[in-house]
Amino acid sequence: MKVVYLIGNGFDLNLGLKTSYSDFYTYYLNIKNNDPQIAQLKEHLKHDKDNKGKYRYWSDLEIAMGEYTKKFSRREDMEKVYNDLNDNLRDYIMKIEQDHIQSGIDKDKLKRDLAHPEKYLREIFKEDFRLYVKKWETLTYETCIISFNYTNTIEAILNMKDTDIINIGQTIYKRDNLLHSIIHIHGLANAPFIGLNDASQIGNELFRDDIDVQDFLLKPKINEAVGHLNDRRSLEYISQAGMIYLFGVSLGETDNLWWEAVGERLKRDCRIIYFVYNPDEHPRPNVLTRIRRKYKDFLLSKTKLTLEEKQAAFDRIFIVHNSNMFNLKKKQE
Template identity: 25%
Template sequence: MLNLLWIIGNGFDRNLGLATDYRSFLKNRYFKDGVQNKYRDELVKRVEGFSPERASELWCDLENLLGRASAFYEDDEELFHETFENIQDEFLDYVFRESSRMPVELPQEAVQEFRASISSFYTRLTAVDVLKGLPALMSTSEDVTVHVLVLNYTNTVNRFWDEIGKDQPFGKLIVGTTPKFFYQGTLLHLHGEINDGGTATNIIFGVSDSDQITSPVYSSKVDFQELWVKEKKNYGIYGNTKTAEMSELIAKADSICIYGCSLGESDGYIWRQVADRLSDSACRLYIFDYGLPDRSTVAARAYQKRRRDLARRFYEVANVAAEDEKSISDRFSRLSQLRSLISIHLFN
């Protein structure tokens, strides 16, 4: 049995039409006109340039803010904790309210599109992408187990996953004259999730490593790390084995697809393990980029630059040494737009 691992981030929710990006949270909730918040006002005083106008759409930039702001709160650790616990509560409630806009009954055409995306994404790749990147999944009739590592907090992926799970196997491909079947494996919310009732469970919000906490006072404190370093909170506070489960999923993957992820430093511990898997196996990596220009038009040069920049970004956040980039690149598929998951739009 072959293993296909999808790593899905907030881009999935945004593709559905949900305004769950960082900038929307700041504008529509945290800095909304008429909203009073003493922690926000203090944060603005202490951290120069913190405003919705300067914010990106990426949640990793909020987590980067946490690490950067620590240096400005060395005089009041309790205030730091209260400030970012308040931000966490605010954004979880905001994201839950956005996700509550999802219809009770998912449109069947959207469910079928998700099914095709998860199991047969390679049928929509270019010929070169298929030849270079999918020897394991395409050259044999061996069945495939599909696993999903979810990095966002909503249950939107779960809902689609549950729908296609009503049929097992949920996908089929004919290789030569032999059918290849696709079965569901593990779905893991690495950073916790918000259920239908709005209750948040085992939420992880913070940085990847203690060296991303800019305050030398706090970066060496074990108690501080347990609260704001992702791996340490899952293990030390929640007492779960999610990080180990994530490592196992990556370690046994024959192909890895990254969709809707910002490749932020705050998830560096994940990207390093992906890079390690690429370097010590025949595993292939696909990064699907929503903003990738159409290479078949006059935008070919813009496509080339975007592809190169995104590959460089992966090397940086995965901490790949320059001398190891060549071996990694041999496992790195040409980047493509995935014209399947990104076509599921439930809202304008």
């Protein structure tokens, strides 16, 4: 059976890394640059943040950047500002990645969590999970991680090279669970990229059909230009997955391609465990069902499924709320 993880920034935040957009926001605004157009972008971001409150997600930056294209009349100026933003992101992530993450990190727990995320389900849902995966009880699991992060923290913790295949444990039916690949669909620290999902998110209508603008603003176009087939490989994995796990992802609009692909897979024989985290939610037993329903509806709202298809897919989604999944810091003695 093919198993797919879609892992976002919540993973790195669990490690204590300052990889949130708000962290980069502070860093970027403090970098001096005499170019007036770059200074105007920073003022726009600052003003936007003041209006919206605290930034939470990288998609906030990407959406703001798409809207800011309205300020440009020349493609060259737009690309210059974009390159400055992206270059500073590269410098910031490379600095963050140099921070120590190995000390006090529980490698074995990472493997256990990857091999058995179902352990965080409530007992009744564990039973549903077991009944579903029983059809693959004699098979080895082939696991792929699709990472939305610029860091290689998972590889570093597992000491995993590009071509490595790692046995991360056994399935509940005592078969091998092999981690085959980790795909970074937004690039790595030395060559990260931020961008939009599609041309409709380019705020300046004059540039929406400009192929050159699309080449540096749209994530699918950037992946295509890099030529590493990451998009194609990831979509293929998702289309064949029997289990999909979502962790640390905000389901932002600038990554709609992936949520829509997950939705397509839900039309067929697939189950999802969606790990959600909201420290402001402390659910009482009488509201647990309501909370699960809210997050299922939120995930399904990001797909292109019809109402009838969403209703059919609803019970194929398991919600895990505020769990200990991927909390890898070892307790101090």
